[in-house]
Amino acid sequence: MRLTLLGSGTSVPDPHRGSCGLLVQVGNSAWLIDGGSGTLQRCSAAGIDPRTLAGGIYSHHHPDHCADLVPLLFSMRVGPPPRRRDYPIWAGQGFADFFERLTAAWGKWITPGRGQIVIHELPLDGGATRDLDNLVLHTQPANHGASALHLRLEADGAAIVFSGDTGPSEALARLAHNVDLLVCECAAPDSDPIPGHLTPSDVAAIADAARPRELWLTHLYPGVDASAAIATVARTGVAVRRAADLDAWGSGP
Numbered sequence: 569m570r571l572t573l574l575g576s577g578t579s580v581p582d583p584h585r586g587s588c589g590l591l592v593q594v595g596n597s598a599w600l601i602d603g604g605s606g607t608l609q610r611c612s613a614a615g616i617d618p619r620t621l622a623g624g625i626y627s628h629h630h631p632d633h634c635a636d637l638v639p640l641l642f643s644m645r646v647g648p649p650p651r652r653r654d655y656p657i658w659a660g661q662g663f664a665d666f667f668e669r670l671t672a673a674w675g676k677w678i679t680p681g682r683g684q685i686v687i688h689e690l691p692l693d694g695g696a697t698r699d700l701d702n703l704v705l706h707t708q709p710a711n712h713g714a715s716a717l718h719l720r721l722e723a724d725g726a727a728i729v730f731s732g733d734t735g736p737s738e739a740l741a742r743l744a745h746n747v748d749l750l751v752c753e754c755a756a757p758d759s760d761p762i763p764g765h766l767t768p769s770d771v772a773a774i775a776d777a778a779r780p781r782e783l784w785l786t787h788l789y790p791g792v793d794a795s796a797a798i799a800t801v802a803r804t805g806v807a808v809r810r811a812a813d814l815d816a817w818g819s820g821p
């Protein structure tokens with residue numbers, strides 16, 4: 569399993585960091601995890617034509633996590649050649665309603681070529697497990713809005729957890745227990761917390777409880793001092809760093 573961070577930034581425009589997105593590759597299959605603006609270009613830069621993705625997995629449907637869905641589906645429609653197979657999406661309950669409203673606005677322009685969108689909704693009142701071919705997805709509800717989930721991906725004997733956006737969450741600590749890599753949001757400074765998001769001290773508490781082998785900080789809004797955040801989390805003894813766009817982890821194609 570190989571993970572490439574496509575967007576390590578936030579909703580604030582940044583010349584070096586796009587909105588949230590991750591690419592997970594297992595064998596010849598590639599999945600897009602979230603997909604804020606800029607992730608299509610980053611996906612191409614990572615060597616994957618987004619029109620060939622096996623599917624999409626969304627932590628939630630705030631714009632900084634899914635704004636590239638419309639251009640992604642449009643690219644599948646126009647080709648060349650047009651996509652010939654369905655495009656499956658896994659996301660929390662409420663995503664189908666969200667997508668219905670997108671379809672009301674964009675109509676046929678977001679029908680992916682000759683395939684269909686197939687939305688698999690996941691529960692918001694407890695955990696779930698789905699088998700996606702050679703990738704296993706576990707989810708837990710996150711402490712955030714917009715149908716938010718924590719995502720755990722397992723393949724090739726390795727496990728990765730992505731926090732999505734979340735406030736402090738015991739479910740995240742449990743899901744990330746002893747995981748190989750935890751990609752964790754750190755949107756707000758300790759001095760000015762944002763409801764529904766994590767501060768460096770919150771991330772440290774989760775790291776201390778979960779003991780991931782490695783932790784990448786992402787989604788730092790400009791008010792967060794990255795060096796101080798890394799130092800706060802590093803006090804737990806967990807290996808931590810701030811992720812950058814196109815950082816890659818694991819092995820594979």
Ligand SMILES: [Zn+2]
Binds near residue numbers: 630712
């Ligand atoms: Zn959000």
Ligand SMILES: [Zn+2]
Binds near residue numbers: 588630632633733787
């Ligand atoms: Zn966000």
